[in-house]
Amino acid sequence: MYDILIIGAGPAGISAGIYAVSRGKKALILEKAAVGGLIGNVSTVTHYTALEPNETGASFAARMKQQALDAGVEIAYETVTHVELRGEVKTIHTNKGIHQARRVILANGGTPRQLGIPGEKELAGKGMGMNAARDGAQYMGKNLYVVGGADGAVKEALYLACLARKVTILHFEDHLGCIAEFRQKVAAAKNISLRLNSRLQRVWGKNCVEKLEILNVLDQSTDRIEDPGCGIFVYAGISPNTEQYTELEMQDGYILTNEKMETSVPGVYAVGDIRAKQVRQVATAVAEGAIAAINACL
Numbered sequence: 034m035y036d037i038l039i040i041g042a043g044p045a046g047i048s049a050g051i052y053a054v055s056r057g058k059k060a061l062i063l064e065k066a067a068v069g070g071l072i073g074n075v076s077t078v079t080h081y082t083a084l085e086p087n088e089t090g091a092s093f094a095a096r097m098k099q100q101a102l103d104a105g106v107e108i109a110y111e112t113v114t115h116v117e118l119r120g121e122v123k124t125i126h127t128n129k130g131i132h133q134a135r136r137v138i139l140a141n142g143g144t145p146r147q148l149g150i151p152g153e154k155e156l157a158g159k160g161m162g163m164n165a166a167r168d169g170a171q172y173m174g175k176n177l178y179v180v181g182g183a184d185g186a187v188k189e190a191l192y193l194a195c196l197a198r199k200v201t202i203l204h205f206e207d208h209l210g211c212i213a214e215f216r217q218k219v220a221a222a223k224n225i226s227l228r229l230n231s232r233l234q235r236v237w238g239k240n241c242v243e244k245l246e247i248l249n250v251l252d253q254s255t256d257r258i259e260d261p262g263c264g265i266f267v268y269a270g271i272s273p274n275t276e277q278y279t280e281l282e283m284q285d286g287y288i289l290t291n292e293k294m295e296t297s298v299p300g301v302y303a304v305g306d307i308r309a310k311q312v313r314q315v316a317t318a319v320a321e322g323a324i325a326a327i328n329a330c331l
Contacts, residue, residue: 035061037329038125038134040113041274043070044315045305046140047097048322049329050106056330061134062101063127065112069094070142071271071306072315075185076166076192081315090166118280118301136300136329139278139288140322143271143306148180152236160242161265165189169196172264178203178245179266180233186268187211190225191218193266200225205232205250236265273307284309294325302329 037053039046042064053060067073073094078084085092101108111127116137123137147153153161163172169192177197179190182204188211194200202209202219207229209216219225228247234255235246243261248254273286282289282297287309294302304321306313 034122035059035132035134037061037136037138037326038063038123038132039138039140040125041070041140041142041305042068042098042101042108043140043142043305043318044072044097045142045318045322046070046138047101047106048319049138049140049302049304049326050101050108050322051104052323052326053330054105056327058330060326061107061109061132063109063111063113063125063132065110067094068098068101068108071145074164074166076169076189078315079188113277116277116280118278118298121300123300137302138294138322138325138329139296139301139303139307140305140318141274141307143273145267146269146272148233148267148269150234150236152238156236156238156242159240160238160263161236161267163264163266165193165266168264169193172197174198176201176260176263177266178233178263179268180204181268181270182206182209182211182229183268183270184211184215187215187219189266189268191215191222194222194225197224197264201228202226203228203231203233203247205230233265271306275307292324293328294321295328300329 036058037060039049039062042062050060050062073090075090078088078093111129113127115126117124125132173196177193177200180203190200190202230251232248234248236242237244241262244259247256288303289309290303296303302325304325305318
C-alpha cells in the first residue's frame with residue numbers, strides 16, 4: 034500500500050513524486066516507457082526557467098529521473114491495464130501486478146496524433162512520422178518536411194534546418210501559429226520554406242518515402258512531389274491518454290479539475306497534458322504536479 038500512486042513520469046508526474054516524498058509520503062510512479070514523456074523526445078528544451086545550456090529533451094529527462102530517484106521516489110516500469118478509482122482505496126492494475134493507494138495522481142500525458150493519410154502506416158519509420166532528435170542525423174543533407182505550425186513543430190524544423198539541405202514547413206492555416214521568436218528564426222533561416230494553406234494528404238514508397246502529395250486547402254488543387262529518400266516529421270498535436278478514466282468528468286477528452294487539481298472523484302488528481310486547461314507547457318505541468326501532490330498530502 035502506497036500513500037500516493039502517480040501514473041506517468043513526465044514533468045508533471047516527476048514533480049508530483051518529488052513533492053510527495055518531501056512531505057513524508059510513500060510514493061510510486063508507474064511509467065510504461067521512459068521518464069520524460071513527450072518532452073524527453075524533443076531536440077531542444079526552451080523557455081523553461083534555469084535550463085542547462087544546450088538542453089535536449091534527453092538530458093532534461095535524465096536530470097528529472099535522477100532528481101526523483103535521489104529524493105526517494107520509486108519508479109516502476111509497468112503498463113497500466115485497468116483502474117478502480119472510486120472508494121477510499123484506489124486500485125491500479127498493471128501488466129506486472131496490482132498497486133493500491135488512498136490517493137492517485139494521473140499524469141499520463143498525451144500521444145502524438147497521426148495524420149491518417151494513405152501510406153502513413155506503411156512508411157512509418159521509413160521516412161514517414163520521424164522524430165527530429167532521434168532520426169534527424171540520418172537525413173543529413175536531404176530534403177525534409179515538417180507538418181505543423183505550432184511551437185513544437187517549428188522548433189523541430191529549426192533544429193532540422195541545421196542538418197537538412199532544405200526544410201519545408203507544411204501548415205494548413207495562412208500563418209504559423211508559433212511564437213514570434215520562432216517565426217523570426219524561420220524568416221532568417223536560408224534553407225526553410227513555408228507552404229501555408231497546405232496539407233500533406235498522401236505518401237508513396239517501398240522502403241522509403243519516394244513521393245508525397247500536398248493539398249492546397251484554398252483551391253483544392255494538389256501537387257505531387259517526387260523526392261526519394263526525404264524525411265517527413267509530423268507534429269500535429271497530441272491526443273490525451275484518458276481512455277481508461279471513464280469514471281471521471283471530462284471535456285473533449287480532457288479531465289476536468291479544480292484549482293487543487295482534484296477531479297470529480299475524491300482522492301484522484303489530474304495534471305499535465307491530460308487536464309482540461311489553456312496552456313500546455315513543461316512549466317505548467319511541473320506546477321500542476323506540485324499542486325496536486327501538496328493537496329494529496331493533506
